[in-house]
Amino acid sequence: MTTRTHPPGPPPPHDPDDERLPCGRMLSRVWADWEDGATDAHTADCPHCREAVADLDRLETTVRALRDDTAGYDAAPLTRRVMDVVRMELRPGRPLPLGDHDEDLWVMEAAAARTLRAAAERVPGVRAGSCRFAPGPAGGARGPVAVRIEVHAPLSTPDLHVLAGEVRRRVLGAADRLLGLDVTDVDIRITDLVEEPDGAPDGRTEGGPR
Structure with a gap:
């Protein structure tokens, strides 16, 4: 990509779902300028x-690899669809309640999803994909939530039940210790089994199930 040093152009039209970064710039503007x-x-100095x-950049690298793997037919519509879906995933989403019911603490879905994918x-x-939240059985604005996360597992995994449990x-541990998020259920969906690059771990969980 060729980088120009002149000031960026005007931001794209406002999107009500757009995210304002901590530095004050809109996410859509930063992406468009890049x-x-x-x-x-x-933009050169700002960590956000x-x-x-x-x-x-990581997203587009992944999508380019997908496009290369689908040689033989027009992958442009698929590429656009993947980009649209993951761009939505990177937006802030709705606030999720943290702490006790009488506390006014919240975390945005996108930030919580990044923590749980990590x-x-x-x-x-394991490589994590989509991470979604839904109200738990109790419901309500400050009720617990259920999590659905999609993952790719190593092809060499000896027991997918053990891996999913880990x-x-x-x-659940990250939701409790790192976020203080009350989670009632975690739905693990293994969407693909993938070959690991040479030198990667063999897919066994650290220490086995606990």
Whole structure:
């Protein structure tokens, strides 16, 4: 990508679901400027803008690899669909309640999802995908939530039930210790079995099930 040093252009039209980064820039503007190859002193030095660009760069690298794997037919519609879905995943989403019922503490879905995906990926060989939240049985604005997370597991996994149990344990632990999020259920969906690169862990969970 060629980088220009002139100031970025005007931001895209406002989207009510757009995210404002902690630095004040809109996420859509940072992404649009990166795709146009435009930058300024702020985006070059701001850690929040750099992190947003890194997220998009990783996403587009993954999508390009997918497109290369689908040689032989027009993958452009699929590429656009994947980009749209994951862009939505990177948006802040709705607030989720933290702490006790009488506390006014909240975390945005996107931030919680990143934390729980990272926890799932602590199981060797696991790669986490979509992470969604739904109201738990109690319901209500400050009620507990249920989590559904999709993962890719190593093809060499000897027991998928054991692996799913370890992923669930890690996700529940992160929700409790790192977020203070009351989770009633974690639905683990193994969406694919993948070959691991040379030198990667063999897919056994650390220490086995607990």
